[in-house]
Amino acid sequence: MNKDSIDFKLSAEEIGEFVLNMRTVAGLTLSQLAGLIKTPEASLRKYEKGQSRPHESRIPGLIERIRNVVKEEIRRNRDGELSYSERNGRGHSRKRRTAKAN
Known part of the structure; x- marks a missing residue:
């Protein structure tokens, strides 16, 4: 299924849940995700709080x-x-953790 065939009539709450869940899975802060997808924090x-949603035409690109x-x-x-x-620079490198484990 391509993105053009998906119905993007999602509620503000559904969009918020999607953004929060995806950000959490990636282990990113709100600021980090905003920077990576070039969207204002x-x-x-x-969106995450369900207080707003992007315009219908912007939802496919955001997703x-x-x-x-x-x-x-x-x-x-x-x-x-x-x-x-x-x-x-915000976290421990995997190499350091691996070196300590050996």
């Missing part, structure tokens, strides 16, 4: 950008690469 905060970021973060985690936080 304040807008994402309102696609979030999905791509989350897939990349999951791939990096699976492959043992540094997470977004680790790449940006």
